Amino acid sequence: MTDRLETDRPVTEVGWDADPDVAGWPGLPVLSGDLRADVCVVGLGGSGLAAVGEVLRRGLSVVGLDAGRVAAGAAGRNGGFLLGGPAIGVHHAEAGWGLDAALRLYRQTLDELGELARLLGPEVVRRAGSLRLAGLPGEPADSAEQADRDAEWADCEQQYQALRRHGIAVRYYDGELGRGLFLPDDAAMNPARRALGLARRYSGQARLFEHSPAMRIGTGRVATAGGAVSAGLVVVAVDGRLELLLPELAGRVRTARLQMLATEPVRPGRLPCPVYGRWGYDYAQQDAAGRLFVGGGRDWFVEQEWTPETVPTAGVQAWIEQVAARFAGGPVRVSHRWAASVGYTPDARPLVTAARPGVVACGGYNGTGNLVGPVAARAAVALGLDGTPPPACFAS
Numbered sequence: 001m002t003d004r005l006e007t008d009r010p011v012t013e014v015g016w017d018a019d020p021d022v023a024g025w026p027g028l029p030v031l032s033g034d035l036r037a038d039v040c041v042v043g044l045g046g047s048g049l050a051a052v053g054e055v056l057r058r059g060l061s062v063v064g065l066d067a068g069r070v071a072a073g074a075a076g077r078n079g080g081f082l083l084g085g086p087a088i089g090v091h092h093a094e095a096g097w098g099l100d101a102a103l104r105l106y107r108q109t110l111d112e113l114g115e116l117a118r119l120l121g122p123e124v125v126r127r128a129g130s131l132r133l134a135g136l137p138g139e140p141a142d143s144a145e146q147a148d149r150d151a152e153w154a155d156c157e158q159q160y161q162a163l164r165r166h167g168i169a170v171r172y173y174d175g176e177l178g179r180g181l182f183l184p185d186d187a188a189m190n191p192a193r194r195a196l197g198l199a200r201r202y203s204g205q206a207r208l209f210e211h212s213p214a215m216r217i218g219t220g221r222v223a224t225a226g227g228a229v230s231a232g233l234v235v236v237a238v239d240g241r242l243e244l245l246l247p248e249l250a251g252r253v254r255t256a257r258l259q260m261l262a263t264e265p266v267r268p269g270r271l272p273c274p275v276y277g278r279w280g281y282d283y284a285q286q287d288a289a290g291r292l293f294v295g296g297g298r299d300w301f302v303e304q305e306w307t308p309e310t311v312p313t314a315g316v317q318a319w320i321e322q323v324a325a326r327f328a329g330g331p332v333r334v335s336h337r338w339a340a341s342v343g344y345t346p347d348a349r350p351l352v353t354a355a356r357p358g359v360v361a362c363g364g365y366n367g368t369g370n371l372v373g374p375v376a377a378r379a380a381v382a383l384g385l386d387g388t389p390p391p392a393c394f395a396s
């Protein structure tokens, strides 16, 4: 049986790219010829760009390569949530990795968010907080949904207690969208604008190239079709499909597809901030014009979504459309549908590792890499340049 998406309109495009700031991106050159730098960064998503920034901060020279446009992958196609802490929630991370590792990652992601807001301003980083709901907005469809919501509410209580214990801001929410937790430190963005904004900022000092896929990555040298970069250190900052680029990492990171859609505007202000529910599997944010950007459903299609493919499918999209209607509080009209690859790790700790001599890699953010990815990328640079072992919140 196929799960091919049949549409009567050409809607399989990334909703974020309609933003004039993204649509007007002038592009970067393609690498041609041979260059030399202290560091070569492969992958210019949010993580690779953080690595570029970190290398510049140290006063070193850097060349960055992307296979497509800057943030051609998940970094330009995600939900745009900027959430503090690990993907699995601080209370679960505390139990699984230890208190120090969980808290350290939480604090570093909030620092990363502060830095991003400082660099890009409120036009790009909207510090509105985030809302975790127990369940989805609206009445439960059946007793199974009610039971799941009750179980999730108990988990919200545990998260609340853990956050309060560690001095992280959190409030209960009980309102139009349901019941849950409000985390005032979190934020939202158009992810493509974030990456392009950073690339613009760094392109004066770093040499950045688009449409220049790394075809061979070895000690001291990265080769593309049009040229090569010689560098003392290579940093591979690719979340999804990392094990295809560096096959020695197979088993430590596994690629999955995540899908989203965007809608025509619904009542502005319906979602005051980015909102996620049903254990974080479903999520939505609303822009100033009232459009919803909605994703989710991976848990209903687990086996099918372990794939490096990035074409949206009928089954997942039908689920997300229902979710969108719940977030909107009424019917929606879909304008865009898309998907991208992310990496998952066995114990939900992101990977920061020396993959080959002179080559370090980071990835495997378990679906929440907008802030964790940059933290990991900085740890990868420190590992490669200083030999500093990554902190315990990362698998190395």
Ligand SMILES: Cc1cc2nc3c(=O)[nH]c(=O)nc-3n(C[C@H](O)[C@H](O)[C@H](O)COP(=O)(O)OP(=O)(O)OC[C@H]3O[C@@H](n4cnc5c(N)ncnc54)[C@H](O)[C@@H]3O)c2cc1C
Pocket (backbone or CB within 6 Å): 042, 043, 044, 045, 046, 047, 048, 065, 066, 067, 068, 069, 070, 071, 072, 073, 074, 075, 076, 077, 078, 079, 080, 081, 082, 083, 212, 213, 214, 215, 237, 238, 239, 240, 245, 257, 258, 259, 260, 295, 339, 340, 341, 342, 363, 365, 366, 367, 368, 369, 370, 371, 372, 373
């Ligand atoms: C639908 C969806 C929703 C999500 N929602 C959220 C969210 O709301 N909040 C959150 O925190 N996280 C979210 N995530 C996860 C998040 O998007 C990723 O973890 C994060 O963007 C990873 O960024 P990255 O820079 O590490 O890697 P990527 O985005 O994977 O970037 C890697 C870059 O490397 C390039 N590349 C690949 N191969 C090569 C090569 N051979 N040579 C050169 N370049 C190469 C790619 O073109 C790409 O631009 C979501 C992901 C998806 C797919």
